[in-house]
Amino acid sequence: MSQIYAIVKKEMWQYFFSPVAYIVLSSFILINSFVFYVVLAAMSKSASPPLSPMALLFGGTFFFWLVLIVMIPVITMRLGAEERKLGTIETLLTSPVSDFEIVIGKFAAAFLFYLFAWLLTFVYVLILKAYGEVDLGSVFSGYIGVTLIGAFFVSIGIFATIISRNQIVAAVISFSIMALMVGMTFFTFILGSGKKEFFQNIDLLAMMENFSKGIIDSRNVIYLISGTILFLALAVKSLEARRWQ
Amino acid sequence: MLNAVGLKKLYGNIKGVENVNFKVEKGEIVGFLGPNGAGKTTTMRLITGFLYPNEGDVIIEGYSILENPVLVRKFIGYLPESNPLYEDLKVSEYLEFRGRIKGLKGKNLKERMDYVVQRCEIEEVMKKLIGSCSKGFRQRIGIANSLINDPPLLILDEPTQGLDPAQIYHTRELIKSLSLDHTVILSTHILSEVEAICSRVLLIHKGNIHFDGSLDDMRAAFSGGTQLKISLLCPENKGVEMLSQIYNIVKFTVIPSGDEKICSFKVTSKESTNIREEIFWKCYENKIPLLEMSLIKRTLEEAFLKMVSEEREEMQ
Ligand SMILES: Nc1ncnc2c1ncn2[C@@H]1O[C@H](COP(=O)(O)OP(=O)(O)OP(=O)(O)O)[C@@H](O)[C@H]1O
Ligand SMILES: [Mg+2]
Numbered sequence: 329m330s331q332i333y334a335i336v337k338k339e340m341w342q343y344f345f346s347p348v349a350y351i352v353l354s355s356f357i358l359i360n361s362f363v364f365y366v367v368l369a370a371m372s373k374s375a376s377p378p379l380s381p382m383a384l385l386f387g388g389t390f391f392f393w394l395v396l397i398v399m400i401p402v403i404t405m406r407l408g409a410e411e412r413k414l415g416t417i418e419t420l421l422t423s424p425v426s427d428f429e430i431v432i433g434k435f436a437a438a439f440l441f442y443l444f445a446w447l448l449t450f451v452y453v454l455i456l457k458a459y460g461e462v463d464l465g466s467v468f469s470g471y472i473g474v475t476l477i478g479a480f481f482v483s484i485g486i487f488a489t490i491i492s493r494n495q496i497v498a499a500v501i502s503f504s505i506m507a508l509m510v511g512m513t514f515f516t517f518i519l520g521s522g523k524k525e526f527f528q529n530i531d532l533l534a535m536m537e538n539f540s541k542g543i544i545d546s547r548n549v550i551y552l553i554s555g556t557i558l559f560l561a562l563a564v565k566s567l568e569a570r571r572w573q
Numbered sequence: 574m575l576n577a578v579g580l581k582k583l584y585g586n587i588k589g590v591e592n593v594n595f596k597v598e599k600g601e602i603v604g605f606l607g608p609n610g611a612g613k614t615t616t617m618r619l620i621t622g623f624l625y626p627n628e629g630d631v632i633i634e635g636y637s638i639l640e641n642p643v644l645v646r647k648f649i650g651y652l653p654e655s656n657p658l659y660e661d662l663k664v665s666e667y668l669e670f671r672g673r674i675k676g677l678k679g680k681n682l683k684e685r686m687d688y689v690v691q692r693c694e695i696e697e698v699m700k701k702l703i704g705s706c707s708k709g710f711r712q713r714i715g716i717a718n719s720l721i722n723d724p725p726l727l728i729l730d731e732p733t734q735g736l737d738p739a740q741i742y743h744t745r746e747l748i749k750s751l752s753l754d755h756t757v758i759l760s761t762h763i764l765s766e767v768e769a770i771c772s773r774v775l776l777i778h779k780g781n782i783h784f785d786g787s788l789d790d791m792r793a794a795f796s797g798g799t800q801l802k803i804s805l806l807c808p809e810n811k812g813v814e815m816l817s818q819i820y821n822i823v824k825f826t827v828i829p830s831g832d833e834k835i836c837s838f839k840v841t842s843k844e845s846t847n848i849r850e851e852i853f854w855k856c857y858e859n860k861i862p863l864l865e866m867s868l869i870k871r872t873l874e875e876a877f878l879k880m881v882s883e884e885r886e887e888m889q
Binding site for chain 1: 621642647651655662670674
């Protein structure tokens with residue numbers, strides 16, 4: 329456990345040393361504030377708003393997905409690829425830590441960074457509360473959704489960076505996998521009813537819509553958690569395979 | 574302390590090392606010596622568990638590195654070949670990270686950090702970024718990392734590589750002093766380094782161990798006896814005649830002396846014979862004045878080159 333803490337702490341030092349962290353955070357805030365503003369402006373004109381503004385922030389717009397599938401590759405790409413490039417993987421893998429602990433440490437660092445970014449959006453909740461009623465239940469479940477999808481995507485990013493020697497390659501791999509996952513939604517439109525059922529179960533857009541409406545569907549939760557575990561397990565296996573190569 | 578048993582490592586179809594067997598006892602300083610591409614780094618990566626072997630096993634303090642990898646790595650402090658470091662961390666942050674990842678915390682961590690900082694003399698760079706440290710300091714930071722959790726075994730891959738002579742001297746002195754309370758394995762392709770630091774040498778060449786023993790043993794094995802230079806006050810033919818009568822001389826060659834009355838020879842004797850005394854008495858018997866007799870100490874450098882070139886001849 330203290331080894332995992334050591335890794336998280338070191339990754340945090342490196343995050344906040346590099347400009348990438350600040351660029352990611354400011355873009356994140358900028359885009360979300362823009363969305364929030366547009367949504368508020370639109371809602372103040374219409375008499376009966378169909379959704380709460382927070383729901384639109386949680387997956388209700390194209391921007392939500394764009395931010396996720398760009399931001400997560402960027403915050404994960406360095407974690408493994410850089411160790412390989414610098415050669416520090418040699419001191420890391422010969423330290424008295426298991427490959428599992430290394431992967432979890434790296435995952436936790438990126439995930440905490442991601443959660444930190446979302447924590448900033450809590451300001452919007454406070455603003456809304458100041459001006460009117462907010463359904464705190466659906467805000468809560470929305471954050472649960474953001475957390476679970478984030479964990480899933482971060483694990484994809486960790487897997488990609490562990491198998492790459494180059495940061496950009498890592499980012500492209502994880503971006504592609506995530507884009508494919510999000511793009512699954514299109515299959516639900518294209519395909520006939522039989523397969524449609526299957527794709528509906530793994531439709532991230534639909535899942536996020538549920539979360540933002542206050543619905544926590546156990547199938548969605550299980551899907552996202554097992555996806556996270558799967559990619560983390562793949563990352564551990566690839567680290568292990570490195571020693572046998 | 575360490576027992577490497579039948580190690581074999583293949584990189585795809587390329588042989589890294591093969592049939593590597595050796596033992597290291599507590600307190601030894603062992604030098605891995607070999608030319609580029611010999612397999613020194615591969616062997617070190619196998620004994621540190623960075624790579625797993627295709628065949629064989631490494632036992633450290635009684636534990637197999639394949640069965641107890643995490644435990645065994647606690648016993649090892651490792652300085653990899655190019656001394657990789659995180660350029661964007663401060664030296665203090667780096668050492669704290671390395672200490673924590675090796676299981677140190679709290680007061681203990683602080684004490685060990687203070688100790689290695691003082692031991693490796695890196696106080697003055699503690700607040701600097703590693704990326705801005707000079708090569709000499711980087712090397713000391715790498716060694717400080719290997720020492721941080723006070724492991725019984727230090728494995729240093731080319732610890733003086735790329736340093737200036739003053740830094741090389743400094744690093745060697747540091748390693749020597751560390752060897753008082755750690756078992757040390759280091760690698761180098763410079764013979765004088767082995768001569769300066771090590772008590773034992775493992776000669777690695779083309780992925781195999783060619784020699785394992787003390788430095789003196791190695792010199793003897795490759796030089797095959799004592800070499801002398803002698804000068805006699807007599808014509809060359811008389812000198813040749815006399816030396817031919819000495820049974821214990823394996824070989825002698827004439828060294829041109831530039832003076833007709835004096836002849837000089839380079840003489841190689843059989844192993845472990847008291848050849849100097851024999852030559853003296855032979856000269857006395859033949860009434861030939863002995864002007865000079867000196868020992869030519871065959872350097873390891875020569876022995877090493879000889880071995881490598883013999884290999885090359887064999888191949889052709
Ligand atoms: N990652 C790798 N992939 C393929 N071949 C490798 C790899 N690492 C080493 N080799 C090969 O294995 C052999 C032994 O290399 P190794 O690095 O162990 O030698 P070395 O004695 O450390 O050499 P040097 O003095 O140059 O550091 C060489 O033929 C080398 O080309
Ligand atoms: Mg090497």
